[in-house]
Amino acid sequence: MLSRALKHLPEDLLPAYLGPAISVCFWQGEGWQVSANPAPGHYALPEDPAWLRIPAPATQVADTRKTNAHRYLLDQHLQAYLALAEQQDPEAWLDEQLALAEAWGWAAPTQLAFLFSQRLTVPGCIPAERWQPNPDEIPAAHFERVQQEAKFWQGDGPP
Incomplete structure (x- = not known):
């Protein structure tokens, strides 16, 4: 789910999704992927979070x-x-x-x-x-x- 969200979310929504994490490291397929958070911090949960609408494969x-x-x-x-x-x-x-x-x-x-x-x-x-x-x-x-x-x-x- 993390890799799908990072792939589908626009960059301006990443900070709210990743919160205080500076970056995340996750296994994707056959190797590790790293994604940086452009603005780490604490964010209020949106009323309709975009990451809940990411299509399933x-x-x-x-x-x-x-x-x-x-x-x-x-x-x-x-x-x-x-x-x-x-x-x-x-x-x-x-x-x-x-x-x-x-x-x-x-x-x-x-x-x-x-x-x-x-x-x-x-x-x-x-x-x-x-x-x-x-x-x-x-x-x-x-x-x-x-x-x-x-x-x-x-x-x-x-x-």
Whole structure:
């Protein structure tokens, strides 16, 4: 986090971030890095510190999403997930589902939970031609349409 913050913060925000430290030394990859504080001192904590808005690396975001999805499946769909694991590699299956969700722009927890539950409880339930986004259909509208269709075919929705 330190190296990411130092890389993304403008120099005028470094003093508030580093505080009284004259410089910091940290391991980065394969060697030591040193960053000097242009104005060491004690600073009041800003109301909205810029260092809390530093973007996480894409790989970290993807790893966190996958870990959370795996935990969700173990917690909410254990038996179905175990049955799936008897048939195929659950990690490859999960990667496939997350890639589909990303392609469709589905990132909200409810969208992912719906996709996972549909794919686990009704194998092969996603008809490729009907569940694909329509041209110019935003992800939220696409999700709503697909969710309503799934409810209808499962006997839970209006005709």
